[in-house]
Amino acid sequence: xxxxxxxxxxxxxxxxxxxxxxxxxxxxxxxxxxxxxxxxxxxxxxxxxxxxxxxxxxxxxxxxxxxxxxxxxxxxxxxxxxxxxxxxxxxxxxxxxxxxxxxxxxxxxxxxxxxxxxxxxxxxxxxxxxxxxxxxxxxxxxxxxxxxxxxxxxxxxxxxxxxxxxxxxxxxxxxxxxxxxxxxxxxxxxxxxxxxxxxxxxxxxxxxxxxxxxxxxxxxxxxxxxxxxxxxxxxxxxxxxxxxxxxxxxxxxxxxxxxxxxxxxxxxxxxxxxxxxxxxxxxxxxxxxxxxxxxxxxxxxxxxxxxxxxxxxxxxxxxxxxxxxxxxxxxx
Ligand code: PBG
Numbered sequence: 001x002x003x004x005x006x007x008x009x010x011x012x013x014x015x016x017x018x019x020x021x022x023x024x025x026x027x028x029x030x031x032x033x034x035x036x037x038x039x040x041x042x043x044x045x046x047x048x049x050x051x052x053x054x055x056x057x058x059x060x061x062x063x064x065x066x067x068x069x070x071x072x073x074x075x076x077x078x079x080x081x082x083x084x085x086x087x088x089x090x091x092x093x094x095x096x097x098x099x100x101x102x103x104x105x106x107x108x109x110x111x112x113x114x115x116x117x118x119x120x121x122x123x124x125x126x127x128x129x130x131x132x133x134x135x136x137x138x139x140x141x142x143x144x145x146x147x148x149x150x151x152x153x154x155x156x157x158x159x160x161x162x163x164x165x166x167x168x169x170x171x172x173x174x175x176x177x178x179x180x181x182x183x184x185x186x187x188x189x190x191x192x193x194x195x196x197x198x199x200x201x202x203x204x205x206x207x208x209x210x211x212x213x214x215x216x217x218x219x220x221x222x223x224x225x226x227x228x229x230x231x232x233x234x235x236x237x238x239x240x241x242x243x244x245x246x247x248x249x250x251x252x253x254x255x256x257x258x259x260x261x262x263x264x265x266x267x268x269x270x271x272x273x274x275x276x277x278x279x280x281x282x283x284x285x286x287x288x289x290x291x292x293x294x295x296x297x298x299x300x301x302x303x304x305x306x307x308x309x310x311x312x313x314x315x316x317x318x319x320x321x322x323x324x325x326x327x328x329x330x331x332x
Contacts, residue, residue: 030311032304032318034078034330038124038278039323042215043067043110044087055211056283057290059321061087064110070324071118077327081122083171083319084110087217088131097132097140101157108165115166124198125162127155127183128174136213136222138174138229146228152182159183163192171255173200175229184250198278199251202239202265205230208258208284215283239265240272247275255319258282260306263313270314279310281320290321304329 006012017027042061044051049063062070071082086106092099099105107125114123128138129151135141139151151174159170170187172179180199187195205227213219231239243254256265259279270277289306292298303322310318320326 030308032307032311032326032330034323034327035080036311036317037079037307037323037326038081038083038122038317038319039071039074039079040083040085040280040319040321041067041070042085042087043106045089045106053211053215055214055287056321057287057294058325059215059286059290061215064106064113067110068113068117071114071121074324074327075118075121077324077331079121079323079327081124081169082114083124083126083169085126085212085216086110086131087215090217093132093134093221095134095140097129097154100129100132100154101161103161103164105161108161111162111165111167122168123166124169124171125167127158127162127170127172127179129154129158130218131216134221136218138226139176141223148176148178151176152179155179156182156186159187160190160192163187163190163195167195169196169198169253171198171200173203173257175200175203175226175231178249180246180251181249196252197250198253198255199246200257200280201243201246201251201254202256202262202269203230203242204233204239204258204262206233206258206261206282206284208261208282210284211287212283233261236265236268240268243269243273247273252276253278253316255280256315258285259310259318260285263309266310266313266315276316277314278317278319279313279315281306281310281318281322283321286321300325300329 017023044061044063046063047065050060050066053059084107111123130136130138137146139146253276255278256262257280259281266279289302293300303326307318
């Protein structure tokens with residue numbers, strides 16, 4: 001819908017509705033609420049550990065006891081969902097990635113604990129082999145190649161173990177072809193009809209993931225890059241094809257990733273498909289804002305302003321490392 005063309009001055013004085021905060025709020029077109037946010041957290045072994053991540057000021061790797069404490073606080077502040085990312089011990093990173101579908105791996109233990117103690121908080125997982133792979137890739141590596149179909153079989157095993165543990169939302173982030181369909185079919189067959197899939201559908205081969213790879217301990221290990229499976233940042237139509245394909249294969253929700261440099265994709269996805277659409281404000285975006293806030297170069301207001309941008313671009317929700325801080329800021 002085109003905006004109403006403005007009447008000539010002084011019939012139209014657009015400042016009339018900007019005069020007081022009550023008037024501004026009355027005509028606000030978009031809003032962020034804590035319930036729109038999914039909080040990505042890094043977990044690790046140990047007890048009472050909150051280990052800072054150098055490139056992500058304010059973000060820590062949490063041992064499971066601290067995860068419970070911080071998740072409870074976030075939930076009390078209104079954050080409705082949490083997404084788990086494991087920091088895997090070096091000896092569990094192997095070529096066959098078997099730890100990925102171990103029912104007792106760190107992620108699966110965390111899911112069980114969260115669902116037992118905070119049943120109302122939605123738990124999302126990440127499905128990809130990179131935290132378990134000796135070479136940091138999301139799929140199996142044979143020679144120079146990241147192999148597709150054998151990786152998909154492993155992702156299915158990983159998904160089933162996460163369903164058994166009680167995951168509410170599966171987040172395949174690997175960008176192999178056919179993974180959504182394969183996961184959807186297996187999950188249905190195993191009796192987990194209720195489990196939702198939030199597909200990392202339009203996931204670009206981005207340099208903004210750098211701090212995340214530090215956080216999960218994959219940066220030093222990654223051999224080469226991920227350009228043969230993640231989407232070229234130059235491509236908008238290809239991203240839309242990915243979304244269409246994942247929806248056909250059984251995704252309930254789709255994600256655009258990274259977020260801020262890709263708001264055009266968010267808007268296009270929402271307009272084209274009208275499905276629940278999420279953006280991931282990734283580690284590098286967080287690092288830019290949090291680093292500048294820490295130095296006093298930017299005020300903390302950029303946090304909510306950036307989240308509002310996602311809503312304006314058509315997103316229903318956002319994965320953001322700011323989730324707990326944003327929820328608190330929204331409370332007043
Ligand atoms: C791994 C995965 C990545 C992120 C989420 N899942 C990194 C990558 O693809 O290399 C990045 C998230 C972030 O940067 O915050 N499959």
